Amino acid sequence: MSPLGRLYGLGIGPGDPELLTLKAHRILTTVPVIAYPTLENGKVLARAIVADFIRPDQIEIPMPLPFSVERSSQPYYDIAADKIAEQLSLGRDVAVLCVGDPMLYGSFMYIFNRLAGRFAIEVVPGISSVMASAAMLGVPITYRNDVFSIMPGTLEADILRDRLSKVDAAAIIKLGRHFAKVRDILLELGLLNRALYIERATLPNQKIIPITEVDPEAVTYWSLILVPSTTQPQ
Amino acid sequence: MSPLGRLYGLGIGPGDPELLTLKAHRILTTVPVIAYPTLENGKVLARAIVADFIRPDQIEIPMPLPFSVERSSQPYYDIAADKIAEQLSLGRDVAVLCVGDPMLYGSFMYIFNRLAGRFAIEVVPGISSVMASAAMLGVPITYRNDVFSIMPGTLEADILRDRLSKVDAAAIIKLGRHFAKVRDILLELGLLNRALYIERATLPNQKIIPITEVDPEAVTYWSLILVPSTTQPQ
Numbered sequence: 001m002s003p004l005g006r007l008y009g010l011g012i013g014p015g016d017p018e019l020l021t022l023k024a025h026r027i028l029t030t031v032p033v034i035a036y037p038t039l040e041n042g043k044v045l046a047r048a049i050v051a052d053f054i055r056p057d058q059i060e061i062p063m064p065l066p067f068s069v070e071r072s073s074q075p076y077y078d079i080a081a082d083k084i085a086e087q088l089s090l091g092r093d094v095a096v097l098c099v100g101d102p103m104l105y106g107s108f109m110y111i112f113n114r115l116a117g118r119f120a121i122e123v124v125p126g127i128s129s130v131m132a133s134a135a136m137l138g139v140p141i142t143y144r145n146d147v148f149s150i151m152p153g154t155l156e157a158d159i160l161r162d163r164l165s166k167v168d169a170a171a172i173i174k175l176g177r178h179f180a181k182v183r184d185i186l187l188e189l190g191l192l193n194r195a196l197y198i199e200r201a202t203l204p205n206q207k208i209i210p211i212t213e214v215d216p217e218a219v220t221y222w223s224l225i226l227v228p229s230t231t232q233p234q
Numbered sequence: 235m236s237p238l239g240r241l242y243g244l245g246i247g248p249g250d251p252e253l254l255t256l257k258a259h260r261i262l263t264t265v266p267v268i269a270y271p272t273l274e275n276g277k278v279l280a281r282a283i284v285a286d287f288i289r290p291d292q293i294e295i296p297m298p299l300p301f302s303v304e305r306s307s308q309p310y311y312d313i314a315a316d317k318i319a320e321q322l323s324l325g326r327d328v329a330v331l332c333v334g335d336p337m338l339y340g341s342f343m344y345i346f347n348r349l350a351g352r353f354a355i356e357v358v359p360g361i362s363s364v365m366a367s368a369a370m371l372g373v374p375i376t377y378r379n380d381v382f383s384i385m386p387g388t389l390e391a392d393i394l395r396d397r398l399s400k401v402d403a404a405a406i407i408k409l410g411r412h413f414a415k416v417r418d419i420l421l422e423l424g425l426l427n428r429a430l431y432i433e434r435a436t437l438p439n440q441k442i443i444p445i446t447e448v449d450p451e452a453v454t455y456w457s458l459i460l461v462p463s464t465t466q467p468q
Contacts, residue, residue, distance in 0.1 A: 011365070018257035021247070021361065025256060101365045104382070109374035116372075123369035127255065127359045131245070131335040135357035138350075140343035147385040147397050148338070155379055163381050166400060 005033075005088040007119050008095040009102035009112060011126015012049050015203035019127045020050065027095055027124065028053050033087045035061035035080065036097040037107050045222075046097040059087065061094070065107065073110070081114035088119045101126045105152070105173070130171045133201040133224050137208065142169045143231040153178035153225075161185050169229040179219040183211065191227050199223040239267075239322040241353050242329040243336035243346060245360015246283050249437035253361045254284065261329055261358060262287050267321045269295035269314065270331040271341050279456075280331040293321065295328070299341065307344070315348035322353045335360045339386070339407070364405045367435040367458050371442065376403045377465040387412035387459075395419050403463040413453040417445065425461050433457040 008027050013019035020028070028034065028050060036046040044062070047054075054060075063080035065073055087094050102108040102123050112121060130150055134141045142148045146168035151160065153175040164170055164185060172182050186192040197214050199207040200222045211225065242261050247253035254262070262268065262284060270280040278296070281288070288294075297314035299307055321328050336342040336357050346355060364384055368375045376382045380402035385394065387409040398404055398419060406416050420426040431448050433441040434456050445459065 009369075011369075013255070014359075016257070018260070019255045019359065021253045021255055022259060023250070023252035026252070101368075103368035103373070103375045104365060105376050105378070105380075106374075109377065112374065121372065123372065125248075125253065125361045125365040125369040127361060128365060131338060131359040131362060134335075134337035135243075135245075135359040138355065138357065139337070140340075140346065141337045142339050142384075143343065144339070145386050145389055146339075147383055147389070147393075149381055149383040149401065150376075151381040152379050155381070159381075163400060166397060167383065 003091055004119055005090070005092040005094060007084065007088060007115055007121045008093065009108040009121065009123040010095045010097055011101045011124055012046060012097050012099060013127040014100055014129040014132035014201050015045075015049055017049055017052060019132065019202060021124065021126070024124050024126065025053065029055070031058070031093045031095045033059040033061065033092050033094040034097060035063055035084055035094055037065050038062045039065055046099050049099065050097060059092070061087070077110040077114065081111050084111060085115060085118065088115075098126060101128045104128055104150070129173070129201055129224060133171070133198045133226055134228070136201045136206065137196050137198055137226060139196065139226065139228045141226070142229045146229045146231055153182045157181055157185060161189065164189055164191065164227075168231065170227045172225040174221060175219050175223045175225065176221045177219070179214065179223075180216040182225060183214070183216070186225070186227070194227050194230065196226045196228070197223065198226070237325055238353055239324070239326040239328060241318065241322060241349055241355045242327065243342040243355065243357040244329045244331055245335045245358055246280060246331050246333060247361035248334055248363040248366035248435050249279075249283055251283055251286060253366065253436060255358065255360070258358050258360065259287065263289070265292070265327045265329045267293040267295065267326050267328040268331060269297055269318055269328055271299050272296045273299055280333050283333065284331060293326070295321070311344040311348060315345050318345060319349060319352065322349075332360060335362045338362055338384070363407070363435055363458060367405070367432045367460055368462070370435045370440065371430050371432055371460060373430065373460065373462045375460070376463045380463045380465055387416045391415055391419060395423065398425065399423055402465065404461045406459040408455060409453050409457045409459065410455045411453070413448065414450040416459060417448075417450070420459070420461070428461050428464065430460045430462070431457065432460070
């Protein structure tokens, strides 16, 4: 019986292929099998980021996921985990590509939770879009004793208002159709003048737009609002 | 007159040299000048992480910083910024090495704030110790609608208690001599059984210790408590 393969959760960063770590690059270019989420509407960001690094002889496992949040993704992850387990059982290492970092709101965690215990798993951290956005915007996020919160724009308004009122700096992710709600809460809390908007950070089509000029209808999932700290550095 | 050099804020990640990004590695190995913080007591983590990548012909600017938080670091940053500005004025690109990510509680921000406007600055994001710790601990941090907060253990107990009571997942950094206070608050809030402790994540001397067995006297600055989300993934 051949030994089992190893499963890698590979953080590939926010979009610029040069923001892969040396370790993620090494693993990506040496494993026999790669897997990556694809959305039903055909968008495949993870694979596109690392397209230039993929070898023709690598086995690819696309993992279709429902685009609509109303549809349960559970059966999709079950199918993907089964396909990955099949390759691991054949003794092949499998790298699951994760945009950003695998442990922070990543889809890898659903594969991780299905296969942990059965196979050896190694997680390689990746650059989160949050840190990448701060770098691209050119603004320090936090100093010294600041509290920094990352929260999804999908939260209910009351929760968002409460959480945003208690932190020194914040990143609001997963904006999409929730942009107008988030913007209005920031205005109400007196935070809108500090808030910065960025789309597709580090990708060739990255956009930085003054937040008051953003068209709420045009905001995608791959956008983020950063509210940097106002702590005065010495 | 020669054109001015470019200043890079280079995130070099949490400790494992392989967690540099391809971009940070490229810049580090091609700039003529590197600068890095050193503590008065002689510890030089940033330089040690990338020691194998540094060329003998590169100019090095050590940036001494006071180890004690009671001492103002302002004059130290003034001196370091002047030395860096001198090299930039000579047309030499300078990379300032930043453990973790430059924009998240990083010392680079004090250089950034002193030199922004005078020189072109590019920030290269790095793997934060927070994401690296989750990867090493093998625990997903957040799912779906979770709010995740990063906060320093140096905060007053009342503020820590309030902020920790409102989030789904948290990382408490800068523990050092504040460990016992943080542990007691986690116990009080019923979070201690979820809390995980890690020291020097991704370094050869990394330690993972059950939090109830940690000796508060032995906790260093390079340690972290992670309280992962309890959201049930599907």
